[in-house]
């Protein structure tokens with residue numbers, strides 16, 4: 001079984017990858033998407049999204065990082081895939097799931113789920129441009145408005161030579177809140193010979209067990225669950241290693257430990273030259289909104305700091321909350 005930390009634009013950046021992979025349990029990470037329009041992007045763009053390229057495309061604990069590309073022109077996607085590979089990406093993933101209206105109207109993402117031929121073309125072009133030693137994968141949703149093309153899209157990705165496919169078990173219209181349709185993961189998995197990474201709504205160990213039972217999948221990607229419970233991958237790995245043990249093998253992370261991670265995110269961001277305090281404060285609040293689903297203390301802290309405009313008092317309240 002392999003666990004991947006999901007790409008999440010504006011949320012899971014290199015700092016978050018550093019923090020969460022150090023907690024443990026992850027085998028891979030995927031970057032936020034690199035938006036490709038009609039040209040080859042300069043290396044600086046890839047380094048901004050994946051600063052870990054400077055350290056062999058791995059987090060500090062050695063977790064490999066895949067660079068994700070989003071775009072709709074096969075030849076340009078191929079050129080940029082080649083560039084990412086030359087810069088040292090551990091692997092390349094293609095985003096066919098982003099629901100953003102801007103992205104869909106301008107370049108790609110979920111809108112391409114209506115066109116399996118283009119999904120094939122783009123995936124095949126990137127596959128061809130990237131050395132065979134590097135995995136090329138694609139991440140899809142079940143469809144745009146409905147699931148009618150789910151199998152066709154997955155088959156197109158397999159036929160294009162992808163090493164594996166990640167399926168977010170929702171349609172574009174489902175957004176992020178409709179319950180994930182895990183049963184579809186099994187249906188697609190049965191139709192493919194390449195591995196399928198199951199994604200969507202795995203927010204606890206119990207969700208993982210149910211998703212595995214319903215889908216029959218072996219590999220999983222954790223998105224918001226990774227932020228709600230920072231030790232979720234570690235817990236899943238422990239349950240996997242001890243299948244008969246109902247209680248997790250490693251103790252659950254408590255609020256004090258989780259709050260130390262929030263403080264670390266703040267510290268790492270503050271060390272970035274030229275960063276604005278309000279941006280750091282925004283990310284702190286953003287993580288607390290996820291954490292409060294597991295830790296009541298995070299909810300209390302969030303309500304104390306939500307209207308604050310300065311970082312320092314928020315940091316003071318974070319320290320108090322952890323004490």
Ligand SMILES: Cc1cc2nc3c(=O)[nH]c(=O)nc-3n(C[C@H](O)[C@H](O)[C@H](O)COP(=O)(O)O)c2cc1C
Pocket residue numbers: 006007008009010011031032033068095097098139168176199200201202221222223224225
């Ligand atoms: C704020 C946010 C940003 C996201 N950014 C990306 C992205 O850049 N690339 C991508 O493939 N998926 C992106 N996703 C989708 C997630 O990777 C994942 O597929 C989705 O959240 C479902 O998994 P979950 O229910 O475990 O969160 C994003 C999701 C959220 C909520």
